[in-house]
Amino acid sequence: xxxxxxxxxTFFVGTLLILSVFIPPMENLGENFTLFFxxxxxxxxxxxxxxxxRVHFKKLSKKKRDWQYSIVTICGFFFMLAAxxxxxxxxGDIASSVTAEGSLFQTIYTNMFVxxxxxxxxxxxxxxxxxxxxxxxxxxxxxTILLIAAFIILLGxxxxxxxxxxxxxxxxxxxxxxxxxxxxxxxxxxxGQRAILIGIGLGVVSMSLRLILGVERxxxxxxxx
Amino acid sequence: xxxxxxxxHKYDDxxxxxxxxxxxxDDLPRDGLVTAYKIYRITNxxxxxxxxELTPGANxxxxxxxxxxxxxxxxxATMSDGPTVESNRTAPMQTEREWLNLDRKxxxxxxxxxxxxxxxxxxxxxxGKKLFVRRIAGLEAVDEAxxxxxxxxxxxxxxxxxxxxxxxxxxxxxxxxxxxxxxxxEYETKIRMPVARSLVMTAARETIKAxxxxxxxxxxYSDEMVNYxxxxxxxxxxxxxxxxxxxxxxxxxxxGAFFAESLILAETGNSIGAIQIAGTARPAQLPFFIAxxxxxxxxxxxxxxxxxxxxxxxxxxxxxxxxxxxMIAMIVILIGVLAVTLGDGWGIQVMADLANTLKMIFxxx
Amino acid sequence: MTVHNSxxxxxxxxxxxxxxxxxxxxxxxxxWLFIRSLKGMEVDRRIIFLFIFxxxxxPLLFPFTFSEKATPVVKALFNxxxxxxxxxxxxxxxxxxxxxxxxxxxxxxAFTRHCLEKGHKVIYMCLFATGQGQFEETMRDVIAxxxxxxxxxxxxxxxxxxxxxxxxxxxxxxDFEKMFPTDVNTVPYDSIEVFKGIKSCKDLDLIISIGGGxxxxxxxxxxxxxxxxxxxxxxxxxxxxxxxxxYYPKQLLGLLGGIKGAAEYESELVRNYPRFxxxxxxxxxxxxxxxxxxxxxxxxxxxxxxxxxxxxxxERKS
Numbered sequence: 001x002x003x004x005x006x007x008x009x010t011f012f013v014g015t016l017l018i019l020s021v022f023i024p025p026m027e028n029l030g031e032n033f034t035l036f037f038x039x040x041x042x043x044x045x046x047x048x049x050x051x052x053x054r055v056h057f058k059k060l061s062k063k064k065r066d067w068q069y070s071i072v073t074i075c076g077f078f079f080m081l082a083a084x085x086x087x088x089x090x091x092g093d094i095a096s097s098v099t100a101e102g103s104l105f106q107t108i109y110t111n112m113f114v115x116x117x118x119x120x121x122x123x124x125x126x127x128x129x130x131x132x133x134x135x136x137x138x139x140x141x142x143x144t145i146l147l148i149a150a151f152i153i154l155l156g157x158x159x160x161x162x163x164x165x166x167x168x169x170x171x172x173x174x175x176x177x178x179x180x181x182x183x184x185x186x187x188x189x190x191x192g193q194r195a196i197l198i199g200i201g202l203g204v205v206s207m208s209l210r211l212i213l214g215v216e217r218x219x220x221x222x223x224x225x
Numbered sequence: 226x227x228x229x230x231x232x233x234h235k236y237d238d239x240x241x242x243x244x245x246x247x248x249x250x251d252d253l254p255r256d257g258l259v260t261a262y263k264i265y266r267i268t269n270x271x272x273x274x275x276x277x278e279l280t281p282g283a284n285x286x287x288x289x290x291x292x293x294x295x296x297x298x299x300x301x302a303t304m305s306d307g308p309t310v311e312s313n314r315t316a317p318m319q320t321e322r323e324w325l326n327l328d329r330k331x332x333x334x335x336x337x338x339x340x341x342x343x344x345x346x347x348x349x350x351x352x353g354k355k356l357f358v359r360r361i362a363g364l365e366a367v368d369e370a371x372x373x374x375x376x377x378x379x380x381x382x383x384x385x386x387x388x389x390x391x392x393x394x395x396x397x398x399x400x401x402x403x404x405x406x407x408x409x410x411e412y413e414t415k416i417r418m419p420v421a422r423s424l425v426m427t428a429a430r431e432t433i434k435a436x437x438x439x440x441x442x443x444x445x446y447s448d449e450m451v452n453y454x455x456x457x458x459x460x461x462x463x464x465x466x467x468x469x470x471x472x473x474x475x476x477x478x479x480x481g482a483f484f485a486e487s488l489i490l491a492e493t494g495n496s497i498g499a500i501q502i503a504g505t506a507r508p509a510q511l512p513f514f515i516a517x518x519x520x521x522x523x524x525x526x527x528x529x530x531x532x533x534x535x536x537x538x539x540x541x542x543x544x545x546x547x548x549x550x551x552m553i554a555m556i557v558i559l560i561g562v563l564a565v566t567l568g569d570g571w572g573i574q575v576m577a578d579l580a581n582t583l584k585m586i587f588x589x590x
Numbered sequence: 591m592t593v594h595n596s597x598x599x600x601x602x603x604x605x606x607x608x609x610x611x612x613x614x615x616x617x618x619x620x621x622w623l624f625i626r627s628l629k630g631m632e633v634d635r636r637i638i639f640l641f642i643f644x645x646x647x648x649p650l651l652f653p654f655t656f657s658e659k660a661t662p663v664v665k666a667l668f669n670x671x672x673x674x675x676x677x678x679x680x681x682x683x684x685x686x687x688x689x690x691x692x693x694x695x696x697x698x699x700a701f702t703r704h705c706l707e708k709g710h711k712v713i714y715m716c717l718f719a720t721g722q723g724q725f726e727e728t729m730r731d732v733i734a735x736x737x738x739x740x741x742x743x744x745x746x747x748x749x750x751x752x753x754x755x756x757x758x759x760x761x762x763x764x765d766f767e768k769m770f771p772t773d774v775n776t777v778p779y780d781s782i783e784v785f786k787g788i789k790s791c792k793d794l795d796l797i798i799s800i801g802g803g804x805x806x807x808x809x810x811x812x813x814x815x816x817x818x819x820x821x822x823x824x825x826x827x828x829x830x831x832x833x834x835x836x837y838y839p840k841q842l843l844g845l846l847g848g849i850k851g852a853a854e855y856e857s858e859l860v861r862n863y864p865r866f867x868x869x870x871x872x873x874x875x876x877x878x879x880x881x882x883x884x885x886x887x888x889x890x891x892x893x894x895x896x897x898x899x900x901x902x903x904x905e906r907k908s
Contacts, residue, residue: 022326022333025238034757037391041424042753048423048453055452097750097774099722101730109723114688120459121689124485125883127492127517129642130635133890135516137898147891154888157828157850158881159656182661190835193508196524197836198554200506202339203525204393206547209343210532211396215539218403218531219396219432261787278787280677280795287792289764388804391755458803459689484803485689485829496635509833 007214014212053077083108149184156181231299231315239293239322244286246312249303252281258305264288267298270317291320331586338553343546350542358541363502363520364533370500371408374475380415381405382474384465384490386481386505387421387458390428393528394506398481399428400531405478406433410440418451419468421461426453462486466493479503479518480527483510491517504530557583605652612648616641616882620889627893630900638890645886649878656877658850658857667823667844668858670796671701676709678795679788683810684714684721685801690827691724696852696873697825698724698800699732700859706737706745707863711784713794715749715770717758717805722751722774736869743777747784750774755805759813763791792818802827807834811841825851849876 017033020026056070089104090096099106138144155161161177168175174183210216234241251258259281265273266288277286291297296317303310350356374381383405385398409416420426429451437446454464477494479501487510494501495517503514504522514521522530532540561583568577619641623633660668682701686694705712714725725748733740740746749770752758761769767779779785787793791814799807807824815822821843826834828848838845846855852873860866
């Protein structure tokens with residue numbers, strides 16, 4: 001029974017949503033089901049927040065390894081929650097935007113959240129370099145082609161690419177590195193991307209049908225199909 | 226403005242009316258005299274109500290949320306600095322409801338063929354026919370990766386992407402988790418799964434718990450195996466990177482929907498010497514995984530993984546059905562390329578017509 | 591007797607010296623690594639990180655800029671904004687977070703500058719919760735200082751964030767008010783002048799989604815562009831741009847990819863509107879670090895290959 005109900009819901013809702021694409025009076029169903037999911041997802045915020053607090057309070061009470069950092073997490077959680085909920089320092093009244101300039105929420109956002117997020121993202125720049133150094137090696141024919149293409153694209157995205165081939169006449173403009181980079185992106189890259197996208201589309205259809213028909217049940221914790 | 230025409234919108238729930246008109250001759254892109262078009266609606270012969278004000282240059286409007294049993298009539302007022310000019314009133318009309326969207330008949334046909342092929346092969350497999358499925362290296366390595374973690378006495382880290390349960394990639398990751406958790410429970414290896422969405426946390430806990438029960442080790446399961454970190458993308462990345470560096474897992478699974486964090490996670494995993502099996506249907510992230518991970522499931526392979534790992538004939542049958550779709554796509558692409566080349570390039574009319582027909586069928590409507 | 595100014599100014603500034611010294615240091619370091627690579631010695635990843643740091647930091651400390659020329663994909667969007675009559679409705683969706691901001695915030699600011707200068711009515715919204723904070727940056731850096739006469743609600747409006755991803759789009763494609771009964775300042779939809787004559791996305795003249803994640807431009811194309819037949823364009827992080835080329839030019843009328851896209855749009859804006867000559871152009875400024883970082887990455891790819899071939903030769907010999 002515990003497995004049958006979710007399987008039935010999946011089948012019923014999945015079939016209904018497929019039909020709604022082709023039957024105009026059912027067109028709004030997709031929209032409504034998305035709203036249902038959002039309502040459930042809003043309650044899940046409490047679930048997530050509750051779990052986070054439980055984990056860190058437990059760590060704190062049992063003085064597990066690195067328990068000091070849990071204090072930072074818990075304090076940060078409640079501080080930000082209070083700043084947003086009570087609109088502390090908000091220049092307008094309680095009805096004004098939570099992110100209004102000057103509010104404590106926006107101040108923390110701009111001065112802590114933004115730099116911290118950007119710092120993590122910036123790691124990407126370093127990791128791109130180390131991954132390229134390791135991955136782009138001419139080990140075989142395919143890898144060599146990949147290496148050459150990467151080189152042209154990298155060069156084409158900089159003003160040096162333009163400078164290096166500026167002497168090539170416009171009648172041969174395809175040989176200019178920036179144009180060569182665009183050509184690689186628009187032809188080879190595009191063809192490859194489309195092939196992968198078609199594969200993904202078909203994969204999604206097949207996976208969805210497996211779920212709707214109840215052939216795939218692993219996500220419900222049921223191994224016996 | 227002239228020739229205001231009101232018509233029932235085709236293939237709807239009987240709730241839309243389309244208006245179209247020829248703009249005023251004073252409505253010019255530069256220095257035109259028209260300042261706006263105001264649209265008025267008369268419901269059941271009542272008083273006119275202004276329903277919209279459009280900028281100059283507009284020549285159509287769709288009136289929505291109408292009711293089936295009412296009559297509607299419209300007129301448009303052309304506003305300018307001088308006098309306001311009103312158009313003719315359209316004849317009172319009613320909307321009509323259609324039960325089938327015939328604009329999407331070709332899409333329906335393609336869906337039917339594809340869905341039919343998948344169901345046919347599932348049934349064929351159910352009857353016991355052996356189906357060949359090509360070897361996927363990334364999935365062949367799953368056993369080895371779990372075995373390695375067991376030998377080294379280190380945990381397995383499973384990252385299901387950063388999206389919620391409404392993303393089919395996350396669902397695919399959870400189905401693979403079911404298979405992985407089964408083996409983990411059997412080998413009594415430790416699994417660690419920090420997640421970025423609370424609903425994923427609940428689903429993953431249920432999946433792992435069931436896998437431990439099936440393996441006969443329900444006591445070994447603990448809720449702490451899966452914990453929620455944060456919805457914030459880079460906050461989550463910071464936490465996962467921290468776990469990787471501190472706990473040094475022997476095996477890392479990166480399966481699901483990944484974005485800019487893909488390379489940050491994969492490179493950190495690489496730096497601690499973990500075996501990494503990655504997979505996503507985000508084409509932009511695939512190069513990063515290929516560069517930094519040992520095995521990568523490319524797009525559709527992620528969705529095929531659970532079926533492949535299960536080895537169940539029914540699930541493998543669905544993969545075979547998917548191949549029919551691929552076959553159709555390949556044939557249509559080939560015919561399409563030929564038709565466009567010969568039709569547009571060489572001026573062969575039959576081919577040009579064929580190209581147009583294909584465009585119409587596959588243009589998404 | 592008059593002395594020409596240039597004669598009393600130092601011929602070389604501190605800025606020039608700094609730039610030359612840092613470039614020489616990076617070049618010397620790379621040459622040293624080239625020599626090591628000939629012996630087949632691998633480079634530690636921390637050394638790679640150090641070089642990337644230097645390549646990004648040097649042009650930031652001692653800025654040098656390059657002139658940019660708009661490529662057709664960027665030019666198409668610029669021309670579209672340019673050709674719309676004043677008073678047209680343009681929707682800018684801030685679908686990004688602080689992490690993506692360095693790449694796409696310059697685009698958002700440039701679009702705002704361009705649209706307000708042309709007299710378009712701009713509607714701001716976001717599908718990322720953090721987008722609301724990013725709009726405040728545009729407000730602080732562009733709208734408040736450069737367009738003080740523009741009035742909230744009349745010339746532009748901020749609808750803020752609504753949870754629901756594509757669900758939000760599914761609704762606003764037919765009805766804005768259903769999803770946004772008020773703007774962020776709780777002003778009712780009906781009282782906002784910008785929305786006069788606007789019921790849904792179908793009544794807009796242009797939609798620009800700025801971001802690169804999900805929900806983002808793909809959802810805009812699928813749920814709004816294709817359904818409502820509204821011109822859609824985008825500005826995205828460089829890494830996402832390649833997968834969007836299939837949508838150009840039919841479903842996306844223009845596309846800005848990464849810092850280079852932002853720099854191209856900024857240069858086009860300055861060229862056409864000299865009043866923005868002194869406005870901040872972070873896109874153009876960041877092309878320096880990007881160029882140098884690309885050169886360093888290419889050098890490491892070459893070094894990696896030299897090491898690979900040297901090691902392979904040794905293995906074959908032994």
